[in-house]
Amino acid sequence: xxxxxxxxxxxxxxxxxxxxxxxxxxxxxxxxxxxxxxxxxxxxxxxxxxxxxxxxxxxxxxxxxxxxxxxxxxxxxxxxxxxxxxxxxxxxxxxxxxxxxxxxxxxxxxxxxxxxxxxxxxxxxxxxxxxxxxxxxxxxxxxxxxxxxxxxxxxxxxxxxxxxxxxxxxxxxxxxxxxxxxxxxxxxxxxxxxxxxxxxxxxxxxxxxxxxxxxxxxxxxxxxxxxxxxxxxxxxxxxxxxxxxxxxxxxxxxxxxxxxxxxxxxxxxxxxxxxxxxxxxxxxxxxxxxxxxxxxxxxxxxxxxxxxxxxxxxxxxxxxxxxxxxxxxxxxxxxxxxx
Amino acid sequence: xxxxxxxxxxxxxxxxxxxxxxxxxxxxxxxxxxxxxxxxxxxxxxxxxxxxxxxxxxxxxxxxxxxxxxxxxxxxxxxxxxxxxxxxxxxxxxxxxxxxxxxxxxxxxxxxxxxxxxxxxxxxxxxxxxxxxxxxxxxxxxxxxxxxxxxxxxxxxxxxxxxxxxxxxxxxxxxxxxxxxxxxxxxxxxxxxxxxxxxxxxxxxxxxxxxxxxxxxxxxxxxxxxxxxxxxxxxxxxxxxxxxxxxxxxxxxxxxxxxxxxxxxxxxxxxxxxxxxxxxxxxxxxxxxxxxxxxxxxxxxxxxxxxxxxxxxxxxxxxxxxxxxxxxxxxxxxxxxxx
DNA sequence: CTGTTAGCGCATTCAT
DNA sequence: ATGAATGCGCTAACAG
Numbered sequence: 001x002x003x004x005x006x007x008x009x010x011x012x013x014x015x016x017x018x019x020x021x022x023x024x025x026x027x028x029x030x031x032x033x034x035x036x037x038x039x040x041x042x043x044x045x046x047x048x049x050x051x052x053x054x055x056x057x058x059x060x061x062x063x064x065x066x067x068x069x070x071x072x073x074x075x076x077x078x079x080x081x082x083x084x085x086x087x088x089x090x091x092x093x094x095x096x097x098x099x100x101x102x103x104x105x106x107x108x109x110x111x112x113x114x115x116x117x118x119x120x121x122x123x124x125x126x127x128x129x130x131x132x133x134x135x136x137x138x139x140x141x142x143x144x145x146x147x148x149x150x151x152x153x154x155x156x157x158x159x160x161x162x163x164x165x166x167x168x169x170x171x172x173x174x175x176x177x178x179x180x181x182x183x184x185x186x187x188x189x190x191x192x193x194x195x196x197x198x199x200x201x202x203x204x205x206x207x208x209x210x211x212x213x214x215x216x217x218x219x220x221x222x223x224x225x226x227x228x229x230x231x232x233x234x235x236x237x238x239x240x241x242x243x244x245x246x247x248x249x250x251x252x253x254x255x256x257x258x259x260x261x262x263x264x265x266x267x268x269x270x271x272x273x274x275x276x277x278x279x280x281x282x283x284x285x286x287x288x289x290x291x292x293x294x295x296x297x298x299x300x301x302x303x304x305x306x307x308x309x310x311x312x313x314x315x316x317x318x319x320x321x322x323x324x325x326x327x328x329x330x331x332x333x334x335x336x337x338x339x
Numbered sequence: 340x341x342x343x344x345x346x347x348x349x350x351x352x353x354x355x356x357x358x359x360x361x362x363x364x365x366x367x368x369x370x371x372x373x374x375x376x377x378x379x380x381x382x383x384x385x386x387x388x389x390x391x392x393x394x395x396x397x398x399x400x401x402x403x404x405x406x407x408x409x410x411x412x413x414x415x416x417x418x419x420x421x422x423x424x425x426x427x428x429x430x431x432x433x434x435x436x437x438x439x440x441x442x443x444x445x446x447x448x449x450x451x452x453x454x455x456x457x458x459x460x461x462x463x464x465x466x467x468x469x470x471x472x473x474x475x476x477x478x479x480x481x482x483x484x485x486x487x488x489x490x491x492x493x494x495x496x497x498x499x500x501x502x503x504x505x506x507x508x509x510x511x512x513x514x515x516x517x518x519x520x521x522x523x524x525x526x527x528x529x530x531x532x533x534x535x536x537x538x539x540x541x542x543x544x545x546x547x548x549x550x551x552x553x554x555x556x557x558x559x560x561x562x563x564x565x566x567x568x569x570x571x572x573x574x575x576x577x578x579x580x581x582x583x584x585x586x587x588x589x590x591x592x593x594x595x596x597x598x599x600x601x602x603x604x605x606x607x608x609x610x611x612x613x614x615x616x617x618x619x620x621x622x623x624x625x626x627x628x629x630x631x632x633x634x635x636x637x638x639x640x641x642x643x644x645x646x647x648x649x650x651x652x653x654x655x656x657x658x659x660x661x662x663x664x665x666x667x668x669x670x671x672x673x674x675x676x677x678x
Numbered sequence: 679c680t681g682t683t684a685g686c687g688c689a690t691t692c693a694t
Numbered sequence: 695a696t697g698a699a700t701g702c703g704c705t706a707a708c709a710g
Binding site for chain 1: 686687688689690
Binding site for chain 1: 340383385386387388389390392393398400407408409411414415417418421422430431432433435448449451452453454476592595596618619621622623624625626
């Protein structure tokens with residue numbers, strides 16, 4: 001591997017001069033600069049980032065923790081984050097945690113070891129205490145989809161409660177008679193808020209004989225399919241039209257799959273609402289009615305806020321931000337007026 | 340940031356002793372070891388990976404280049420690669436190239452700078468010459484979905500030709516009368532092979548009046564939707580049942596979308612076959628008939644081969660591998676017998 | 679078993 | 695404008 005010494009030797013200058021032209025900041029005479037550039041080119045020299053980082057204390061990389069790359073919400077989120085970071089000269093190092101707190105910790109440890117300059121945490125299992133410890137190390141952190149009490153941590157959330165409420169309201173308005181909500185993982189504020197929204201709406205609107213049930217499930221497709229299956233096996237609602245609110249789109253796809261397997265017609269016999277408005281929602285069979293959150297905006301915003309923190313001076317006190325983005329109902333084919 | 344010196348001071352030992360217990364290889368007395376471990380714990384010490392990498396010349400990270408994280412084929416591929424690497428103590432650094440050669444080069448440069456120990460290249464625009472230059476630097480490389488002439492580079496491919504052939508055959512057997520193939524990007528061997536398979540099959544089987552056309556398109560959903568739209572606008576095949584082979588699933592989804600928009604019934608009036616058998620293929624509307632490649636296997640295999648190269652001794656000569664994985668037709672709802 | 683030392687590749691003073 | 699020297703945090707001889 002060719003080092004700065006090789007370049008210096010070839011260009012007949014000192015390594016400091018080479019360093020100067022590489023980093024373009026200090027004054028270097030025209031001729032020496034050209035000599036260095038030529039040497040760099042001829043030797044195909046690429047500076048060793050580890051050595052650079054060791055002295056500058058900056059790695060120009062950001063740790064991004066997500067729960068599942070293969071989940072469309074996260075993969076799209078990563079894409080928008082990565083895009084934004086790149087234009088600022090930073091690189092995203094992605095950690096796929098599979099919803100496990102243990103993995104998250106391993107990754108954080110590894111990323112700290114790798115000296116990332118900041119974190120975007122879109123993975124939700126970590127304890128608040130742990131995240132706060134992280135913040136104490138003075139590494140800028142942006143947290144997505146969580147509630148954290150800290151004035152060092154920036155938080156971006158969406159209005160999950162409203163989304164849950166709207167989903168329920170829509171299902172009621174469609175005329176479904178019995179309602180099921182597949183709850184997301186309990187350790188998650190987002191899931192909790194969506195459920196709360198759903199429940200509140202149900203309590204306010206239900207009349208004569210209408211009823212609802214909330215089943216604990218997850219954000220993963222297969223698990224929701226199973227939950228749905230076991231519920232339908234035990235209970236017979238063939239006579240009633242059921243409205244189902246899944247905690248996210250992946251879960252809704254699982255529901256759709258199970259309904260199809262049982263030849264329960266959507267939206268005639270059962271209506272399904274998801275959450276996220278993942279790219280694929282419009283392609284599912286039938287196209288999914290869902291709550292839209294603009295994923296690209298969330299990704300862009302989180303990267304922007306992080307970069308802001310990265311670029312601030314030591315003594316600049318930038319107050320931690322706490323954003324709350326809006327959501328909206330998108331009606332497609334998995335629900336319809338049924339009365 | 341706490342360093343090895345702080346730990347050494349606190350534990351009343353030299354930094355070498357600290358280093359020894361951190362790396363668990365050399366002999367350290369029971370008591371000193373405990374003292375170090377306690378200090379590490381109390382100070383919450385995490386070694387600086389940049390410094391470690393600088394001296395060991397290993398970063399324990401692998402550069403993984405993909406064309407689009409938000410594409411289900413790639414996101415699932417990344418997931419399986421990451422899983423395999425992690426169990427071996429390596430971490431994946433993902434580069435999202437958006438199908439642009441320029442971006443690929445930028446990423447490779449950056450990853451070399453970051454001293455990655457190896458590459459998995461699943462991004463396809465790079466010139467063969469460039470990849471070979473990379474290999475000359477003696478960095479282990481595994482290339483996916485490409486043909487490269489080199490005895491240093493491991494290659495994993497699938498039988499794209501067979502897939503294309505089978506897709507065409509199936510469409511013909513279903514009884515469709517006019518055939519359209521939306522070709523993938525031309526700079527891609529995979530797309531070329533799929534097209535060749537399609538074409539060969541057509542040539543062999545077509546009789547009296549049947550006909551086919553190959554349109555250049557891409558692997559991206561929107562573009563294929565547009566191609567499909569402009570073709571349908573110019574040509575009127577209302578009277579004929581058309582069989583469509585899209586170069587990959589994403590493209591097929593785009594086709595499905597356009598067909599739906601025009602109220603062309605699938606599979607009655609038009610049949611659609613994709614390629615990849617992405618997770619969502621079974622959820623699309625209608626569920627997609629496609630060519631299955633087992634993505635998880637490809638990911639796992641590529642990581643395994645790379646790790647093999649990473650772990651070999653200097654003088655071990657491991658011959659570059661050249662794997663070719665099989666594919667199979669999966670029939671779902673987007674095609675059916677129509678005669 | 680343990681401490682001292684050199685050096686990895688580089689940015690950054692400090693002289694000149 | 696430029697070179698010599700220092701040190702970032704760590705591992706790996708080396709000596710004891």
